[in-house]
Amino acid sequence: MRLVVLVSGSGTNLQALLDAQAEGAPIKVVAVGADRDGTGGVVRAALRNVPTFTCRVQDHDTRADWDAAITRLVSAQAPDLVVSAGFMKVLGPDFLAAHKVVNTHPALLPSFPGAHGVSDALEHGVKVTGCTCHWVDAGVDTGRIIEQRAIRVEDGDTVESLHERIKVEERAMLVEVLSRLAADRTWRTT
Ligand code: GAR
Numbered sequence: 001m002r003l004v005v006l007v008s009g010s011g012t013n014l015q016a017l018l019d020a021q022a023e024g025a026p027i028k029v030v031a032v033g034a035d036r037d038g039t040g041g042v043v044r045a046a047l048r049n050v051p052t053f054t055c056r057v058q059d060h061d062t063r064a065d066w067d068a069a070i071t072r073l074v075s076a077q078a079p080d081l082v083v084s085a086g087f088m089k090v091l092g093p094d095f096l097a098a099h100k101v102v103n104t105h106p107a108l109l110p111s112f113p114g115a116h117g118v119s120d121a122l123e124h125g126v127k128v129t130g131c132t133c134h135w136v137d138a139g140v141d142t143g144r145i146i147e148q149r150a151i152r153v154e155d156g157d158t159v160e161s162l163h164e165r166i167k168v169e170e171r172a173m174l175v176e177v178l179s180r181l182a183a184d185r186t187w188r189t190t
Contacts, residue, residue: 011041067092
């Protein structure tokens with residue numbers, strides 16, 4: 001299954017996919033795209049000789065122009081599926097019309113959507129949080145849920161300590177979900 005992975009940060013979820021691919025999972029990361037310069041994700045891709053591109057909103061006149069540009073860049077790679085793995089932009093209508101997209105989020109949706117899922121959960125005082133893998137629709141973290149993993153919040157947790165524990169589960173969840181989607185392609189027609 002050909003994947004384009006979109007990143008904005010350190011790219012440890014991307015790394016888990018690259019490692020799973022090397023270990024024989026039925027996935028192939030054909031390109032990695034970023035919405036900003038200097039991401040760890042792009043470095044991780046380059047180290048595995050995976051093509052990369054950067055498409056920044058500020059280099060386009062309008063958000064719609066950016067959406068059209070990133071759609072073209074991704075379409076050129078002919079992916080079966082796009083993975084938003086720590087990609088901190090909302091994809092627009094052009095993109096979603098052209099591609100099926102899976103996102104990973106560091107909270108148990110529908111609780112704590114958006115860019116601050118870990119800190120919002122911690123501030124709320126929940127005792128259990130986790131991660132969610134879901135289809136992307138036009139909303140912010142509102143698409144159909146594919147898989148979730150729960151993590152207990154420990155006394156004294158900080159945003160960083162909690163996020164690190166969530167990410168351990170999140171990486172395993174993402175690899176498992178994509179392996180499952182590669183094995184059963186019925187989602188292509190739904
Ligand atoms: C992940 O925890 C991902 O769920 C989160 O960013 C992190 C990226 O880590 N995404 C969001 O918060 C999106 N709302 P990584 O760059 O190490 O893969």
